[in-house]
Amino acid sequence: MIVETLLPLGKEEPRLRAPKVPLSICRVVEDAQLVMIPGRIYAHEYS
Amino acid sequence: MFVETMLPLGRTDSGLKVTDGTMDICATTSDALRVEALGFDGLAVQENKDDPYVISTLALQATTRLRVTTSVAIAFPRSPAVTAMTAWSLARLSGGRFVLGLGSQVKGHIERRFGFKWSAPGPWMRDYLQAIQDLWQAWQTGTPVAHHSAHYAINLNVPVFTPAPLTGEPIKIHLAAVNPYMCQVAGELTDGLRVHPICSPQYLQDVMMPAVRKGAARRERDLRGFEIAVKPLVATAADETKLAKKTEEIRGRIAFYGSTPAYAATFEFHGLGDLARTLNQYSRAQRWSEMANLISDEVVHQYAVVGTYDCIVERLRARYAGLASVLEFSIPVRHDADAELLRTIVRGLQQ
Numbered sequence: 411m412i413v414e415t416l417l418p419l420g421k422e423e424p425r426l427r428a429p430k431v432p433l434s435i436c437r438v439v440e441d442a443q444l445v446m447i448p449g450r451i452y453a454h455e456y457s
Numbered sequence: 458m459f460v461e462t463m464l465p466l467g468r469t470d471s472g473l474k475v476t477d478g479t480m481d482i483c484a485t486t487s488d489a490l491r492v493e494a495l496g497f498d499g500l501a502v503q504e505n506k507d508d509p510y511v512i513s514t515l516a517l518q519a520t521t522r523l524r525v526t527t528s529v530a531i532a533f534p535r536s537p538a539v540t541a542m543t544a545w546s547l548a549r550l551s552g553g554r555f556v557l558g559l560g561s562q563v564k565g566h567i568e569r570r571f572g573f574k575w576s577a578p579g580p581w582m583r584d585y586l587q588a589i590q591d592l593w594q595a596w597q598t599g600t601p602v603a604h605h606s607a608h609y610a611i612n613l614n615v616p617v618f619t620p621a622p623l624t625g626e627p628i629k630i631h632l633a634a635v636n637p638y639m640c641q642v643a644g645e646l647t648d649g650l651r652v653h654p655i656c657s658p659q660y661l662q663d664v665m666m667p668a669v670r671k672g673a674a675r676r677e678r679d680l681r682g683f684e685i686a687v688k689p690l691v692a693t694a695a696d697e698t699k700l701a702k703k704t705e706e707i708r709g710r711i712a713f714y715g716s717t718p719a720y721a722a723t724f725e726f727h728g729l730g731d732l733a734r735t736l737n738q739y740s741r742a743q744r745w746s747e748m749a750n751l752i753s754d755e756v757v758h759q760y761a762v763v764g765t766y767d768c769i770v771e772r773l774r775a776r777y778a779g780l781a782s783v784l785e786f787s788i789p790v791r792h793d794a795d796a797e798l799l800r801t802i803v804r805g806l807q808q
Contacts, residue, residue: 432621435550439518 417441458774459684459783460806461499461526464488464512466799467789482507482515489516493523495796496803501528501558501688501785510543517551525551528651528686528785529560529633533581534571537588538611544589544628545596545620553625558651558686559586560633563719576608579638584608586630586646597622631686636722637668644672649684649783653723655714657760658776660726661685686783689776690761693769693788700765705749707761712748716740727759766798770805 417433418441464480465488480503481488492500500516500523502509509527516525525547532540540557547555561567561578568575584606592611595602596619604611631649634640635656643650650669652661666685673680690710692703714720715729716736724733732751739748757763764772766788777784784806790796 435546 415445417445419445458777458781458806459498459524460803461501461524461528461686461783461785462492462497462787463501463503463528463785464492466492466495466787480505480507480512482512485512485515486519489519489523489525491790493520495790495800496807497523498807499524499526499556499783501526501686502530503528504530510547513547513555514550517547517554520554522554524554524556526556526631526686527558528631528688529558531562531566531571532559532585533561533567533573533578537585537609538592541589541592542620545593545623548623548625548628549620553623553628556629556631556649557589558631558633558649560651561639563717579636579642581608582632582639583642583646586632586642589630590646593628596620597627629684631684634665635720637664640665640668641672641675644669644674644678644680644683645676646672648682649686652685652687652781653720654688654690655711655720655723655760657723657727658780660723661687662780664722664726684783685781686785687777687781688785689773691769691773691786692757692761692763693766695766697765700763704757704761704763707763708752708757709749711752711756711760712736713740713745715752716748729756732756766802770802773806 417438464485489500502512502516502525504527509530513525513527516523530540535543540559544555544557559582561582564575567573585608587606588604588609588611591604592602594600595614599622601614602611629648630646631651632639632643632647633651633653634643635653640650650665652665656665669683670680672678673683690707692700692707694700694703715724715733716739718737721730721733724730736748736751739745739751762769762772762776773784773786786802786806788795788799788802790799
């Protein structure tokens with residue numbers, strides 16, 4: 411199965427209300443690189 | 458003067474059917490960094506074979522100082538709400554280094570390339586720009602948008618689709634124009650005029666600028682800070698032999714532009730209406746290779762700046778100093794020596 415995520419990580423589908431954690435366009439490159447490397451996500455979440 | 462270039466370096470305007478340099482989207486990041494390192498103030502992104510907003514995104518992400526302007530993105534095939542949000546995102550991404558340059562294109566492209574019904578471009582553009590500005594105003598102030606014009610009704614406000622305000626200066630809009638009505642719209646609603654290469658300095662001064670001032674007066678706007686961005690037809694080379702070849706290329710470009718009815722006013726202004734009509738007949742008969750022969754040296758110098766590298770700065774400044782605030786220029790860069798030469802020319806134009 412192909413597994414995808416929204417950005418930022420942990421974001422829930424927003425429906426029609428403003429999301430709790432908005433996407434930052436300035437962090438897209440950095441966040442996408444995190445998504446691509448699972449080891450780094452682990453390090454990021456638990457460090 | 459503020460100096461900008463297109464990509465790839467040395468590319469000339471794509472008025473001809475086949476451009477003389479292919480934009481490589483995969484090289485945008487490194488090319489934009491190189492443009493910044495060469496000392497340019499800005500990058501002008503055309504809409505040809507790649508989406509100009511994607512190119513702009515890549516260039517802005519890669520650089521820290523360069524201003525990036527779509528020069529120009531075609532307005533009408535995109536909803537003003539789509540364009541407004543794209544520009545908003547790029548402004549935020551770049552810390553205010555993005556300028557939204559828009560143009561109308563002509564009827565054939567809007568109908569047969571994009572599949573939209575054509576409408577008089579001046580009034581349509583006025584509604585389009587006003588819609589964008591109404592959206593930006595609403596997003597910036599956190600108030601509901603309510604735009605109603607002949608072409609657009611935009612009034613649905615949903616928080617999840619409403620961007621947060623920007624910090625810093627408002628996004629600048631530049632508008633491409635040739636004819637007086639569009640220049641007037643630029644004066645009414647925008648921050649700058651993107652002057653087509655076929656508009657001579659005399660035409661800019663005597664026809665376009667009065668129309669810009671008329672538009673500004675209509676809205677009681679102050680034109681201080683209003684930018685005039687020119688993309689001159691330039692034939693330049695290291696020596697006279699190479700310059701002669703470049704001049705012949707320019708002759709062909711002038712012939713191409715002259716054959717286009719949308720630019721007829723610029724030829725009529727110089728008493729060259731008959732020439733423009735003849736060029737149009739040749740183009741309809743597919744006699745493209747013969748058209749350049751109709752362009753005399755006098756006409757070349759009417760529309761183009763011609764000179765070797767050692768005098769091109771002086772000639773560009775003589776023609777545009779005091780008239781234009783933004784100038785597009787570049788030469789091909791194949792070796793370090795080319796880069797050093799271009800850096801020197803850019804510095805000369807900026808002074």
